[in-house]
Amino acid sequence: MITGIAFAVLLFIGAPIGIVLGLSAAAYIFASNNQVLLGSYPIQMFGGVENYGLLAIPLFLILGEIMNGAGITTRLIGLARAFVGTVRGGLAYINVLANALMASILGSAAAQIAIMSRVIVPEMDREGYDRRFSVATTASAGLLAPIIPPSMMFVVYAVLARVATGDMFLAGIIPGLMMTAGFFLVIFCVGxxxxxxxxxxxxxxxxxxxxxxxxxxxxxxxxxxxSITTGVATATESAAVACVAAYLIGRFVTREFHDRDLPRMLLAAGRNAAVVLFMVATAAVFGWVLTFGKVPQDIAAWIQTIATGPVSFMLLVNFILLVIGTVIDGIPGLIMVVPILLPIATDIYGIDPVHFGVVVSINLVLGLVSPPVGIALFIAAAVTKMKPGQIFLWTIPYCVTTAVVLVLLSIFPALTLYLVR
Incomplete structure (x- = not known):
């Protein structure tokens, strides 16, 4: 009870999610007066980040910084223009296609939406597109970043679920392409x-x-x-190789990358990685405390009274996570729910952890464009100097499309597991 109260109060006052998880776990330990738990607290935190796979997070953040500094972003937009630029509504299709191409490099929705809002929305303004539609399309297409590999959400989930990061990357390819095709269909219908x-x-x-x-x-x-599919490198090693490739392209091909900017980029990537890794560390403690308090078992007993099979369980999880995603960002939400729901999914309903991870990630990503938090809406609105409320109505068709993809993935696990197997 004390853990739930502490969690709700801290979340209500707007404390960072890492602080919420860490202090909520500490509240349970002090309330139970268990000295063994107290002594194990720092050990559990350290154990949460003592994982080789987490090295991929700072490496992918560095990759994004180098890519921006190397002028690769504008060239990806130009590449998309070469494919669909002459079609009516071409800039809208370019928006989605460029986001899909960038998603295969950046892996961060917030960074991608900020970049694309600055680059492509003014271009769509010049060609006469409705600004609300332009910004909504940019914010919604940014949802592809955490799904199309590489993805920081997949890296974090792989560590939490103890599955191969490479398997998560492969499992995200088909759902990412399905979302891209669905967004194309939305643009066609709007046209x-x-x-x-x-x-x-x-x-x-x-x-x-x-x-x-x-x-x-x-x-x-x-x-x-x-490199991942051929077995030449792990996901972490491939991120390191990609950083070198991006540096060489920026230094000797585009010639827009300058070595003097590298310290600033490394500092920015390190700062952002520290935030994510701190959340992973406190989540390890929080999940450990929940397990000690038998919370997953109690939730499992309740869910079994409602969900009779894997499909009904997945649909129930979809509903729960859509609600959670409206108030909590993607990676924090992932860190909170996986320790509770994953054992239920795998042990009781026999759901593949890789399949479950993709569905959970897309669910929480959808919350990026859903009020009241909707961080994607706020980022796009801030960059384009609009109000989030003006954008939200135009994102609804994209949200519905994503929800349809979620239902299909929940019913047909092969859509996520085909490439993995």
Missing amino acids: LVSPFPAPRPLGWGDRLRLLRDGALTLLIPVVIIG
């Missing part, structure tokens, strides 16, 4: 109701130039996914 502006002409010479400039940037996702 039928409200015709888009005619696209600017793009000659074959310009198209070939964009393809030439952007083609080499695809080397980075090829290095990441290719």
Whole structure:
């Protein structure tokens, strides 16, 4: 009881989720007056981050910093323009396609939405698109970042669930492509109701130039996914190799990367990685305390009275996580729910942990565009100087599409496990 009260109060006053988890666990220990638990507290925290796979988090953050400094972002947008730039509504399709390409490199929704809001929304304004639609499309397409590999959410889940990070990356490919195709369908349907502006002409010479400039940037996702699928490198090692590839491209191909910026990039990546790793450490303590207090067992008994099979369990989890995702960000939400729900999913309902991880991640990602928190809405609104409420209604079709993908994944596990197997 004391843990729940401490958790609710700290969350209500807006404390960082890492502090919420750590202090809630400490409240239980002090209330129980168990000296053994108290002595094990720092050991559990250290054990939570004592995992080789977590090295991928700072490496992917460094990769994102180098990619931005190397001018790779603009070239990825140009590459998308070469493919769909002459279609009516082409810039909207470019928005989604460029986000999908960037998702295979960045792995962070917040960073991706901030970048794309600055780059492509002004371009869509110049061509006459409704600004609310432009910003909503940018915010929604940013949801692809934590799903299409590499993904920091998948790295954290792999550590929590003790599964291979490479398996999580492979499992995210088909769901990511399904979401991309669904977003294309939304854009097509919007264009039928409200015709888009005619696209600017793009000659074959310009198209070939964009393809030439952007083609080499695809080397980075090829290095990441290719090295994992062929067994040449682990997910962590592939992130390190991708950092080197991005540096070389920025230094000698695009020639926009400057060595003097590297210390600043390393500091920014280290600061962001420290926040994530602190949450992982406190989550280890929180999950340990919950297990000691038999909370998962009690929740499992309640769920079994409602869910009679794997599909009904997954649909129930979808509903619960959609609610949680509206108030808690992706990785913190993941850290909170996995220690409780994963044992129920695997031990009672026989659900593959990799499949469960993909569904949980997409669920929590959907909360990025859902009020009252909706961090994706706030980031896109802040960058484009709009109000989140103006954007939300235009994100609903994308949210519905993502929900349909979730239901399909819940019913057909093979959609996530095919490439893994």
